């Protein structure tokens with residue numbers, strides 16, 4: 001939602017798929033999705049108004065006031081939409097401009113937001129039709145860069161969520177704030193990964209557009225199966241559990257050198273017959289057996 005709805009005019013086609021098959025083969029698995037859509041429909045559970053305005057305090061205040069009066073449950077403030085709106089200094093134009101807004105997640109929490117949802121789509125050019133030389137999605141022969149989503153963005157989203165979760169843990173009391181993981185979620189395993197990196201909820205967009213609502217049921221079953229396997233009885237039992245395994249590259253090198261040193265220290269066999277100790281001959285014999 002933004003103040004001037006008249007400027008939100010959609011075109012068709014507005015989506016383009018990226019397939020994993022050779023040379024974009026139409027038979028390959030869909031791994032990426034680009035959209036240049038400007039409007040959004042809402043599910044009928046809790047209603048979160050996703051709002052976006054130009055870089056104007058009075059504009060934001062008016063928008064928040066008007067949307068609040070509709071009785072919505074929460075706001076999502078969009079500093080991340082990469083397409084359509086940046087032309088009007090909205091969405092990613094604000095979120096990616098470090099002068100306007102230093103690090104968006106940190107600033108949002110410091111300014112009173114109760115949670116972070118990441119990621120939105122990523123600015124992309126989906127591809128060029130090699131017969132017509134026109135870009136996709138093609139509208140009357142022309143296109144515009146769009147927002148990339150689906151499986152292909154999942155690792156990028158995991159990286160962003162991991163960084164935000166670490167920041168929330170280090171600088172905020174993360175029990176009081178929520179983090180929602182979004183990007184390429186199609187399976188219970190994808191959802192579990194976001195939760196293991198600190199997300200308390202997970203959202204799905206393109207997955208449901210491609211596979212329909214039955215996907216959500218399957219995802220929940222797979223997530224429950226993962227939890228049973230590890231004996232987790234709640235999301236909190238494993239939320240953020242993998243964060244501690246991230247470290248610096250320098251530390252990885254140090255750990256590896258230490259592991260190599262320890263492996264070398266566990267001596268395999270005797271270097272020479274002079275090393276037989278007498279009393280320890282059973283272990284010494286065993287250390288030279290190959291099976």
Ligand SMILES: Cc1cc2nc3c(=O)[nH]c(=O)nc-3n(C[C@H](O)[C@H](O)[C@H](O)COP(=O)(O)O)c2cc1C
Pocket residue numbers: 033035037038039040050078081119120121147148149150151153182183184185203204205206207
């Ligand atoms: C067709 C389409 C429309 C979208 N509309 C919005 C929107 O209005 N506001 C918003 O914040 N994000 C919007 N998104 C971004 C999604 O909420 C989500 O952050 C992104 O697509 C990555 O998740 P996914 O891989 O599950 O699709 C849209 C995405 C798609 C594909």
